[in-house]
Amino acid sequence: MSPHPAGPTRVVPFEKAAVVRAFGEEVHFLLRAAETNGAYTLFLELTPPGGGPPPHFHKREDEWFHVLEGRAEYLVEGKRREVPAGSSVYVPRNAVHTFRNAGTTPLRQLIATRPCGFEEFFRKSGEVFRGGGAPDMARIVAIGEEHGIVFQLPGAPPLVPATVPASTPAIVQPADTRVQRLFGEEITVLLSARQTGGTLTTFLETTPPGGGPPPHRLPKFDEWFTVLEGRVSFFGDAHWTEVGPGGAFFAPRGAVHTYRNDGPSPARMLVQTSPSGIESFFDAAAAEFARPGGPDMEKAMGIAAAHGIEFV
Secondary structure, eight states: OOSSOOOOOEEEOGGGSEEEEETTEEEEEEEOHHHHTTSOEEEEEEEOTTOOOOSEEESSOEEEEEEEESEEEEEETTEEEEEETTOEEEEOTTOOEEEEEOSSSOEEEEEEEESSOHHHHHHHHHHHHTTOSSOOHHHHHHHHHHTTEEEOOTTSOOOOOSSOOSSOOEEEOGGGOOEEEETTEEEEEEEOHHHHTTSOEEEEEEEOTTOOOOSEEOTTOEEEEEEEESOEEEEETTEEEEEOTTOEEEEOTTOOEEEEEOSSSOEEEEEEEESSOHHHHHHHHHHHHTSTTOOOHHHHHHHHHHTTOEEO
Protein backbone atom coordinates (compact mmCIF):
# COMPACT_ATOMS: atom_id res chain seq x y z
CA MET A 1 0.00 0.00 0.00
CA SER A 2 1.14 3.56 -0.72
CA PRO A 3 1.99 5.34 2.59
CA HIS A 4 0.59 8.67 1.40
CA PRO A 5 -2.92 9.51 0.20
CA ALA A 6 -2.99 10.08 -3.56
CA GLY A 7 -4.47 13.11 -5.25
CA PRO A 8 -7.20 12.76 -7.86
CA THR A 9 -6.55 11.60 -11.40
CA ARG A 10 -7.35 14.05 -14.21
CA VAL A 11 -8.63 13.69 -17.77
CA VAL A 12 -8.42 16.48 -20.35
CA PRO A 13 -9.91 15.76 -23.81
CA PHE A 14 -8.08 17.61 -26.59
CA GLU A 15 -11.12 19.72 -27.43
CA LYS A 16 -11.20 21.06 -23.86
CA ALA A 17 -7.56 22.15 -23.79
CA ALA A 18 -6.96 25.88 -23.25
CA VAL A 19 -5.50 27.51 -26.40
CA VAL A 20 -3.04 30.43 -26.48
CA ARG A 21 -1.60 32.09 -29.60
CA ALA A 22 1.73 33.88 -29.25
CA PHE A 23 5.01 34.20 -31.15
CA GLY A 24 3.21 32.97 -34.29
CA GLU A 25 2.58 29.64 -32.53
CA GLU A 26 -0.58 27.90 -31.35
CA VAL A 27 -0.34 26.25 -27.95
CA HIS A 28 -2.88 23.76 -26.53
CA PHE A 29 -2.48 23.26 -22.76
CA LEU A 30 -3.40 19.68 -21.90
CA LEU A 31 -2.23 19.59 -18.28
CA ARG A 32 -1.65 22.63 -16.07
CA ALA A 33 -1.16 23.35 -12.37
CA ALA A 34 -4.80 22.56 -11.57
CA GLU A 35 -4.54 19.08 -13.09
CA THR A 36 -1.07 18.12 -11.80
CA ASN A 37 -1.10 19.57 -8.27
CA GLY A 38 1.34 22.24 -9.43
CA ALA A 39 3.96 19.73 -10.53
CA TYR A 40 3.97 19.73 -14.36
CA THR A 41 2.73 21.44 -17.52
CA LEU A 42 2.00 19.51 -20.73
CA PHE A 43 1.12 21.19 -24.02
CA LEU A 44 0.91 20.64 -27.76
CA GLU A 45 2.69 23.36 -29.73
CA LEU A 46 2.20 24.08 -33.43
CA THR A 47 4.95 26.14 -35.10
CA PRO A 48 4.64 27.45 -38.69
CA PRO A 49 7.44 26.93 -41.26
CA GLY A 50 10.42 29.10 -40.33
CA GLY A 51 8.97 29.83 -36.90
CA GLY A 52 10.47 29.34 -33.48
CA PRO A 53 11.42 31.33 -30.36
CA PRO A 54 14.62 33.35 -29.86
CA PRO A 55 17.42 31.64 -27.90
CA HIS A 56 16.56 31.54 -24.21
CA PHE A 57 16.90 29.61 -20.99
CA HIS A 58 14.61 28.78 -18.07
CA LYS A 59 15.77 29.42 -14.52
CA ARG A 60 12.90 27.43 -13.00
CA GLU A 61 11.86 24.61 -15.35
CA ASP A 62 13.34 21.51 -16.93
CA GLU A 63 11.80 20.98 -20.37
CA TRP A 64 11.15 17.94 -22.57
CA PHE A 65 10.08 17.94 -26.23
CA HIS A 66 8.73 15.19 -28.50
CA VAL A 67 8.50 15.89 -32.23
CA LEU A 68 5.22 14.47 -33.52
CA GLU A 69 5.21 15.83 -37.07
CA GLY A 70 7.51 17.98 -39.17
CA ARG A 71 11.22 18.70 -39.23
CA ALA A 72 12.80 20.63 -36.39
CA GLU A 73 16.23 22.18 -36.06
CA TYR A 74 17.43 22.56 -32.47
CA LEU A 75 20.19 24.76 -31.11
CA VAL A 76 21.14 23.60 -27.61
CA GLU A 77 24.16 24.91 -25.71
CA GLY A 78 25.71 26.15 -28.97
CA LYS A 79 25.23 22.86 -30.88
CA ARG A 80 22.85 22.74 -33.85
CA ARG A 81 21.09 19.51 -34.88
CA GLU A 82 18.29 18.48 -37.18
CA VAL A 83 15.63 16.61 -35.23
CA PRO A 84 13.15 14.48 -37.23
CA ALA A 85 9.68 13.34 -36.23
CA GLY A 86 9.71 10.69 -33.52
CA SER A 87 12.66 12.26 -31.70
CA SER A 88 12.74 13.47 -28.08
CA VAL A 89 14.77 16.32 -26.59
CA TYR A 90 15.63 17.03 -22.96
CA VAL A 91 16.74 20.52 -21.89
CA PRO A 92 17.52 21.09 -18.19
CA ARG A 93 16.94 24.46 -16.57
CA ASN A 94 19.71 27.02 -17.25
CA ALA A 95 20.62 25.45 -20.62
CA VAL A 96 20.42 27.93 -23.53
CA HIS A 97 18.29 26.57 -26.35
CA THR A 98 15.88 27.24 -29.16
CA PHE A 99 14.28 25.42 -32.08
CA ARG A 100 13.12 26.29 -35.57
CA ASN A 101 10.64 24.68 -37.94
CA ALA A 102 13.03 23.72 -40.73
CA GLY A 103 10.29 22.14 -42.85
CA THR A 104 7.52 23.32 -45.15
CA THR A 105 4.57 22.16 -43.03
CA PRO A 106 3.57 22.98 -39.42
CA LEU A 107 5.81 21.50 -36.74
CA ARG A 108 3.82 19.65 -34.05
CA GLN A 109 5.51 18.97 -30.71
CA LEU A 110 4.42 17.72 -27.31
CA ILE A 111 6.25 19.64 -24.60
CA ALA A 112 6.36 19.07 -20.85
CA THR A 113 7.91 21.23 -18.14
CA ARG A 114 8.68 20.57 -14.48
CA PRO A 115 7.50 22.28 -12.35
CA CYS A 116 4.45 24.01 -13.81
CA GLY A 117 4.21 27.77 -14.31
CA PHE A 118 5.25 28.08 -17.96
CA GLU A 119 1.57 28.34 -18.87
CA GLU A 120 1.35 31.69 -17.08
CA PHE A 121 4.14 33.09 -19.25
CA PHE A 122 2.23 32.02 -22.36
CA ARG A 123 -1.05 33.40 -21.05
CA LYS A 124 0.41 36.85 -20.40
CA SER A 125 2.36 36.82 -23.68
CA GLY A 126 -0.80 35.87 -25.56
CA GLU A 127 -2.46 39.03 -24.25
CA VAL A 128 0.36 41.13 -25.74
CA PHE A 129 0.08 39.41 -29.14
CA ARG A 130 -3.73 39.72 -29.13
CA GLY A 131 -3.39 43.48 -29.50
CA GLY A 132 -2.45 43.10 -33.19
CA GLY A 133 0.46 44.67 -35.04
CA ALA A 134 4.08 44.29 -33.96
CA PRO A 135 4.26 42.97 -30.38
CA ASP A 136 5.90 45.04 -27.65
CA MET A 137 9.07 42.92 -27.27
CA ALA A 138 10.18 44.92 -24.23
CA ARG A 139 6.97 43.79 -22.53
CA ILE A 140 7.57 40.17 -23.64
CA VAL A 141 11.09 40.27 -22.19
CA ALA A 142 9.71 41.69 -18.94
CA ILE A 143 7.07 38.92 -18.76
CA GLY A 144 9.85 36.39 -19.33
CA GLU A 145 11.88 37.85 -16.47
CA GLU A 146 8.81 37.62 -14.19
CA HIS A 147 8.72 33.88 -14.91
CA GLY A 148 12.45 33.13 -14.88
CA ILE A 149 12.84 33.00 -18.67
CA VAL A 150 15.74 34.97 -20.18
CA PHE A 151 15.70 35.77 -23.92
CA GLN A 152 18.55 36.66 -26.25
CA LEU A 153 17.39 39.48 -28.51
CA PRO A 154 18.81 40.25 -32.00
CA GLY A 155 22.19 41.97 -31.78
CA ALA A 156 22.64 41.10 -28.11
CA PRO A 157 25.66 39.07 -26.93
CA PRO A 158 25.21 35.31 -26.37
CA LEU A 159 23.44 34.34 -23.16
CA VAL A 160 25.56 33.05 -20.29
CA PRO A 161 23.42 31.72 -17.41
CA ALA A 162 24.77 32.42 -13.94
CA THR A 163 24.01 28.83 -12.93
CA VAL A 164 25.44 25.79 -14.71
CA PRO A 165 22.79 23.20 -15.76
CA ALA A 166 22.58 20.29 -13.32
CA SER A 167 22.61 17.75 -16.17
CA THR A 168 23.50 17.56 -19.87
CA PRO A 169 20.89 18.21 -22.61
CA ALA A 170 20.04 15.19 -24.75
CA ILE A 171 18.52 14.46 -28.15
CA VAL A 172 17.29 10.92 -28.86
CA GLN A 173 16.24 9.98 -32.38
CA PRO A 174 14.12 6.94 -33.38
CA ALA A 175 17.21 5.04 -34.59
CA ASP A 176 18.65 5.27 -31.05
CA THR A 177 15.74 3.38 -29.44
CA ARG A 178 14.59 -0.25 -29.14
CA VAL A 179 11.20 -1.90 -28.69
CA GLN A 180 10.49 -4.02 -25.61
CA ARG A 181 7.50 -6.36 -25.26
CA LEU A 182 5.83 -7.13 -21.96
CA PHE A 183 2.30 -7.84 -20.70
CA GLY A 184 1.02 -7.65 -24.31
CA GLU A 185 2.35 -4.09 -24.76
CA GLU A 186 5.12 -2.68 -26.91
CA ILE A 187 7.29 -0.15 -25.07
CA THR A 188 9.87 2.14 -26.68
CA VAL A 189 11.83 4.19 -24.14
CA LEU A 190 12.80 7.58 -25.59
CA LEU A 191 14.30 9.38 -22.58
CA SER A 192 15.50 7.62 -19.44
CA ALA A 193 17.34 8.51 -16.24
CA ARG A 194 20.61 8.38 -18.18
CA GLN A 195 19.52 11.29 -20.40
CA THR A 196 17.43 13.34 -17.94
CA GLY A 197 19.48 13.17 -14.77
CA GLY A 198 16.75 11.07 -13.14
CA THR A 199 14.03 13.69 -13.55
CA LEU A 200 11.78 11.99 -16.12
CA THR A 201 11.24 8.94 -18.31
CA THR A 202 9.43 9.22 -21.65
CA PHE A 203 8.22 6.22 -23.64
CA LEU A 204 5.90 5.26 -26.46
CA GLU A 205 3.38 2.56 -25.67
CA THR A 206 1.43 0.55 -28.23
CA THR A 207 -1.60 -1.34 -26.88
CA PRO A 208 -3.50 -3.95 -28.94
CA PRO A 209 -7.32 -3.93 -29.16
CA GLY A 210 -8.72 -4.99 -25.80
CA GLY A 211 -5.32 -4.60 -24.17
CA GLY A 212 -4.34 -2.78 -21.00
CA PRO A 213 -2.94 -3.63 -17.55
CA PRO A 214 -4.89 -4.51 -14.39
CA PRO A 215 -5.67 -1.58 -12.06
CA HIS A 216 -2.48 -0.57 -10.24
CA ARG A 217 -0.74 2.23 -8.40
CA LEU A 218 2.77 3.65 -8.67
CA PRO A 219 3.78 4.92 -5.21
CA LYS A 220 7.09 6.32 -6.52
CA PHE A 221 6.01 7.96 -9.77
CA ASP A 222 3.63 10.52 -11.20
CA GLU A 223 2.47 9.35 -14.63
CA TRP A 224 0.75 11.07 -17.52
CA PHE A 225 -0.43 9.83 -20.90
CA THR A 226 -1.15 11.56 -24.22
CA VAL A 227 -3.17 9.58 -26.77
CA LEU A 228 -1.53 9.76 -30.20
CA GLU A 229 -3.64 7.23 -32.12
CA GLY A 230 -6.87 5.38 -31.33
CA ARG A 231 -9.32 5.79 -28.46
CA VAL A 232 -8.33 4.78 -24.95
CA SER A 233 -10.52 4.43 -21.88
CA PHE A 234 -8.81 5.50 -18.66
CA PHE A 235 -9.85 4.39 -15.17
CA GLY A 236 -9.26 6.71 -12.23
CA ASP A 237 -11.21 7.78 -9.15
CA ALA A 238 -13.53 4.76 -9.58
CA HIS A 239 -14.81 5.60 -13.08
CA TRP A 240 -13.88 5.19 -16.76
CA THR A 241 -13.44 8.03 -19.28
CA GLU A 242 -12.78 7.56 -23.00
CA VAL A 243 -10.13 9.80 -24.55
CA GLY A 244 -9.36 10.31 -28.24
CA PRO A 245 -6.20 11.54 -30.02
CA GLY A 246 -4.62 14.56 -28.36
CA GLY A 247 -6.30 13.96 -25.00
CA ALA A 248 -4.34 13.55 -21.77
CA PHE A 249 -4.67 11.63 -18.50
CA PHE A 250 -2.71 12.37 -15.31
CA ALA A 251 -2.27 9.89 -12.43
CA PRO A 252 -0.39 11.25 -9.39
CA ARG A 253 1.81 8.83 -7.50
CA GLY A 254 -0.22 6.43 -5.41
CA ALA A 255 -3.46 6.83 -7.41
CA VAL A 256 -5.12 3.62 -8.59
CA HIS A 257 -5.52 3.74 -12.36
CA THR A 258 -5.43 1.76 -15.58
CA TYR A 259 -6.39 2.06 -19.23
CA ARG A 260 -7.95 -0.10 -21.94
CA ASN A 261 -7.88 0.04 -25.73
CA ASP A 262 -11.55 -0.23 -26.66
CA GLY A 263 -10.94 0.38 -30.36
CA PRO A 264 -10.51 -2.06 -33.28
CA SER A 265 -6.86 -1.14 -33.96
CA PRO A 266 -3.71 -0.64 -31.87
CA ALA A 267 -3.62 2.51 -29.73
CA ARG A 268 -0.43 4.56 -29.39
CA MET A 269 0.36 6.81 -26.44
CA LEU A 270 3.25 8.96 -25.32
CA VAL A 271 3.72 8.26 -21.60
CA GLN A 272 5.87 10.16 -19.12
CA THR A 273 6.77 9.36 -15.53
CA SER A 274 8.59 11.48 -12.99
CA PRO A 275 11.01 10.83 -11.48
CA SER A 276 12.82 8.34 -13.71
CA GLY A 277 13.19 4.68 -12.78
CA ILE A 278 10.27 2.81 -14.34
CA GLU A 279 12.53 1.86 -17.25
CA SER A 280 14.39 -0.58 -14.97
CA PHE A 281 11.08 -2.43 -14.56
CA PHE A 282 10.67 -2.56 -18.35
CA ASP A 283 14.16 -4.04 -18.74
CA ALA A 284 13.59 -6.75 -16.15
CA ALA A 285 10.05 -7.64 -17.30
CA ALA A 286 10.97 -7.68 -20.99
CA ALA A 287 13.73 -10.20 -20.26
CA GLU A 288 11.17 -12.47 -18.52
CA PHE A 289 8.68 -12.15 -21.41
CA ALA A 290 11.44 -12.96 -23.94
CA ARG A 291 12.08 -16.39 -22.38
CA PRO A 292 11.58 -19.37 -24.71
CA GLY A 293 8.15 -20.81 -24.01
CA GLY A 294 6.83 -17.54 -22.61
CA PRO A 295 7.02 -15.86 -19.21
CA ASP A 296 6.39 -17.27 -15.78
CA MET A 297 3.53 -14.91 -14.86
CA GLU A 298 4.09 -15.35 -11.13
CA LYS A 299 7.68 -14.28 -11.64
CA ALA A 300 6.58 -11.38 -13.88
CA MET A 301 4.24 -10.11 -11.18
CA GLY A 302 7.06 -10.43 -8.66
CA ILE A 303 9.25 -8.27 -10.90
CA ALA A 304 6.53 -5.61 -10.92
CA ALA A 305 6.27 -5.74 -7.12
CA ALA A 306 10.04 -5.49 -6.75
CA HIS A 307 9.94 -2.24 -8.75
CA GLY A 308 7.19 -0.71 -6.61
CA ILE A 309 4.23 -1.42 -8.92
CA GLU A 310 1.23 -2.47 -6.85
CA PHE A 311 -1.63 -4.29 -8.60
CA VAL A 312 -4.99 -4.00 -6.85
